[in-house]
Amino acid sequence: MEMSMGHSGKNINEYRTLMQIKDLHFSYTEGEEILKGLNFAIDERTTAIIGQNGAGKTTFVKLLKGLLRPTEGAVEFDGKDIRDITVAQLARHIGMVFQNPNDQIFKNRVLDEVMFGPLKIGMGEAAAREKSLEALELVGLSGHEDKNPYDLGLSSRKLVAIASIVAMDPKVIIFDEPTIAQDYYGKERIKSVIRKLRSEGVTVITIIHDMDFVADVFERVIVFAKGGVLLDGSAKEVFADETILKEAYLEQPNVTRLCQSLGYEEVFLNAGEFVAYQREKQNLITN
Template identity: 55%
Template structure:
């Protein structure tokens, strides 16, 4: 769905933000992680067509981003910004969500149907006439997600979706992501919440100083603690706990760990080695 070939980008000559990136994206849900300044947000803007490669090419469903505009790419890829205030400008919730579908040339009836469906998905269907500026930061984020979903792009990229979300909000976003995956959308995120990555994304890519240093199945990526440490990326809390307890297995969720402990004489999680006895001391 996306091909990135020999991509480099800089704002100032001689100071590359991204260096010779080569990536291929299929329909696996994908998280892009790395420390601040690693180039993640710049990469997202390049994918959306908001920036153009200095060298190399990006193809969104076989369309070279150099030959089109961000507006024209909106039918293929949608970006939910980190700060919802950068995205909201209409006076009511329903009008805000309808902006995108109308901009991609859907007729008004279809645009409204899509918008109502998207608002139902994010849990804001009962606030159609509310002023978006009166919503909480959490609900503003959900509103922006609905605005992108209503355009029905095949690729949706979330920039820090869990910021300003409590546990209930994160659970709601998790359900939204799962629903989009079931619709065969490519769901991508730029994020610092490693626990959310472990629970929701099949593939993880690690950026460090403008380069890709890890790329693979999320469990495999989080098993490379040495490379992650160099890239200044922490593993999920349950992964850290497993390591501190002496396990070599890479746990991604608390449920996995509990299931593993309940089945000590089997290997319930695909790819795990036979478990060792639970390490403890009489202290």
């Protein structure tokens, strides 16, 4: 089920489409389908894919990245079936930040780590350095260029991993559980990175279990369950549908649940929305 309006109030047809998912099926072993005929488009909106473990989220993003090939159907990027594009070629356009940065980082100097990807896709050294320094500034790690990534905390290593993908200047960036091992500062920094990427026309996709983070940052939410899509719409539309969320064994964001328990019919995604609502209500009373 796909809702008709995006987070900004646009009709979904007004968003620029980057990827088409066409009757997508995938099985690791014969007779056990992980994905069962998915059909939707990935557009410019920040998009969170949520669902219980085993719903098919990780398999799906591996298919987007070209790390797996569909059993049936197709994933198209810019109108081309990605089966006709090598993983190396696709890396120029689609980047992925792993859940555990230790699975991604292998250099002993932060700047070398961030420059590796840009150089690997054919960027000149001067351009790779410039992009890498910009990416490190974006994630708040300027001044750490000469440090060993493993002398940094896990939260900062995650930011190094993000910078290494951002520096490659892809059109699409996939985040696998971006908030794991992040403190408050790290989460806020990643939020600002995602918003900045969105403003620059980069399509950001995440698979994630942190509903509060999704409610704060992501425009579109797709609910996966048992290899299919249960719900697809704006964050407010999806988190308003408590029945479908329960069917997928998911919870609403904390603020949404709290306000509903207090008797509010409106759907608030975060504390900022609730405060703005109360201020507007107070202004109407006083005026």
